[in-house]
Amino acid sequence: MMRSCTAALRTLRVLRCRLEGAFPAARHPVLARRWFSTEKVIPKDQALPNPSWSKDLRLLFDQFMKKCEDGSWERLPSYKNSKLVKEQLSQAQLFTRGYEDGLGFEYVMFYNDDEKRTVCLFQGGPYLQGVPGFLHGGAIATMIDATVGVCAAIPGGIVMTANLNINFKRPIPLCSVVVINSQLDKIEGRKLFLSCDVRSGVDEKILYSEATSLFIKLDPEKSLT
Numbered sequence: 510m511m512r513s514c515t516a517a518l519r520t521l522r523v524l525r526c527r528l529e530g531a532f533p534a535a536r537h538p539v540l541a542r543r544w545f546s547t548e549k550v551i552p553k554d555q556a557l558p559n560p561s562w563s564k565d566l567r568l569l570f571d572q573f574m575k576k577c578e579d580g581s582w583e584r585l586p587s588y589k590n591s592k593l594v595k596e597q598l599s600q601a602q603l604f605t606r607g608y609e610d611g612l613g614f615e616y617v618m619f620y621n622d623d624e625k626r627t628v629c630l631f632q633g634g635p636y637l638q639g640v641p642g643f644l645h646g647g648a649i650a651t652m653i654d655a656t657v658g659v660c661a662a663i664p665g666g667i668v669m670t671a672n673l674n675i676n677f678k679r680p681i682p683l684c685s686v687v688v689i690n691s692q693l694d695k696i697e698g699r700k701l702f703l704s705c706d707v708r709s710g711v712d713e714k715i716l717y718s719e720a721t722s723l724f725i726k727l728d729p730e731k732s733l734t
């Protein structure tokens with residue numbers, strides 16, 4: 510029974526990926542708006558190539574889109590505004606999506622449900638500078654938090670970071686491309702334990718940072734504040 514559900518899920522994912530491939534418009538909001546006319550404006554999926562993406566980021570993106578073809582990986586769309594918060598604070602938007610193309614966080618995440626892994630391809634722009642010529646440690650922490658956050662949230666639901674430990678091994682050059690590889694290691698009740706590392710883009714030879722984190726699945730009985 511379980512096996513057939515997984516197979517069905519995988520087929521669905523393959524279908525969706527094929528559809529995305531068959532209807533490239535679905536991946537390009539402007540075309541999508543023309544092809545799939547709906548009264549509501551289609552929010553812009555920011556986890557797609559734009560002119561600010563470097564050759565390395567596009568290369569890695571294409572490699573991962575290939576991995577999606579058999580349904581084992583899926584690209585995660587990413588929007589500036591989330592319905593979750595929109596009603597409450599109309600100006601609210603995702604911190605990592607608040608910059609003009611290329612100036613801040615350029616990234617796309619891919620998720621592998623069988624392996625409970627999330628990979629983030631990240632290019633940090635010039636507005637994320639810390640030490641001259643290098644990424645600010647807070648910008649690196651943000652992308653680690655977001656990547657392990659997605660890795661926790663997909664199986665765990667609404668989660669929050671309780672603990673994030675990062676070892677910064679090498680500084681990350683500004684505007685370079687890195688791969689953030691995160692893994693859900695174990696779940697104990699509401700506690701989700703994850704780990705991740707940040708490596709140089711194309712060859713993954715340089716280990717820039719490594720981190721462990723604890724996420725907690727929110728208890729609906731408890732108020733957050």
Ligand SMILES: CCCCC/C=C\C/C=C\C/C=C\C/C=C\CCCC(=O)SCCNC(=O)CCNC(=O)[C@H](O)C(C)(C)COP(=O)(O)OP(=O)(O)OC[C@H]1O[C@@H](n2cnc3c(N)ncnc32)[C@H](O)[C@@H]1OP(=O)(O)O
Nearest residue numbers: 654655658659662667668669670671672700725727728731
């Ligand atoms: C409304 C929030 C929406 C969040 C949306 C998130 C995801 C949505 C889905 C997709 C979106 C995409 C990805 C997400 C992108 C980025 C994610 C960013 C996430 C963040 O950027 S989020 C901001 C920073 N984050 C905080 O702002 C949290 C402040 N904090 C608290 O709000 C509470 O602290 C909370 C809720 C964490 C726990 O509170 P609580 O009352 O529910 O749980 P409690 O305290 O009972 O702990 C239960 C067990 O965890 C152990 N435990 C707790 N804390 C520990 C620690 N630090 N070290 C070791 N163990 C710890 C206890 O020891 C106990 O263990 P035991 O059961 O064994 O006794």
